[in-house]
Amino acid sequence: MAFYLAIEGADGAGKGTVSAALVQHLVADGRRAALVSFPRYADTVGGFAIGEFLAGRMGRAVTPQAAAVLYALDRFESRDRLQALAAENDVLVFDRYLASNMAYQGAQVAADAGPKLMNWIAELETGSFGLQPPDRSVFLDTPAAVSRRFIAQKHQRSYTDRTFDEYEADDGLQDRVRANYRRLASAEPWRWQVVATTINDQPRPPADIAGEIAAALPR
Secondary structure (H helix, E strand, O other): OOEEEEEEOOOOOOHHHHHHHHHHHHHHOOOOEEEEEOOOOOOOHHHHHHHHHHOOOOOOOOOHHHHHHHHHHHHHOOHHHHHHHHHHOOEEEEEOOHHHHHHHHHOOOOHHHHHHHHHHHHHHHHHHOOOOOOOEEEEEEOOHHHHHHHHHOOOOOOOOOOOOOOOOOOHHHHHHHHHHHHHHHHHOOOOEEEEEOEEOOEEOOHHHHHHHHHHOOOO
16 A cells, blocks of 8 residues: 655645656655645546635635545545555645645634534545545745745646636745644644755755655655
């Protein structure tokens, strides 16, 4: 069974680029590895609904609890694919996984309600929906100003033609998400690794970040 490795971070942290570089690094090192990116906008009902929400096309307000269910549903609908990939690979690299749902939805309620909501989401995903927790989660710690610059440089996404989606446009939300990730990384049992993605506010090469993550993996 594959090792589940989740790459996490706020928007613009470089998760997609680092995840792809990490898979390349692992394959070059002789390990079988595959990349799964969430949300799966074009492949699941949950993913499609998330795309409509993030693009501002939902037409009604979406509570953090409802959003949490959509994100969890996207992964629930992906379980067969994940199990098939896990049987064929040594490492599954996730560009966002369970903690992303917790960090983002927990950032949209009052501070004293955040921990309870995040615990509820963890139970929803791993308990009710039966998703396998990650064997390791990596928090890509990226300064807000650098993240904002990275978001603006993103290629056009499949679900929106806007530069910033509903989450990306909210700077306060992004700051709270980073704070939630730091709290999760210090308290959660998912064997967190915190990796700085910049040096003196200059981005590190994705290959260097991937090498640091890979070096900490069990053989």
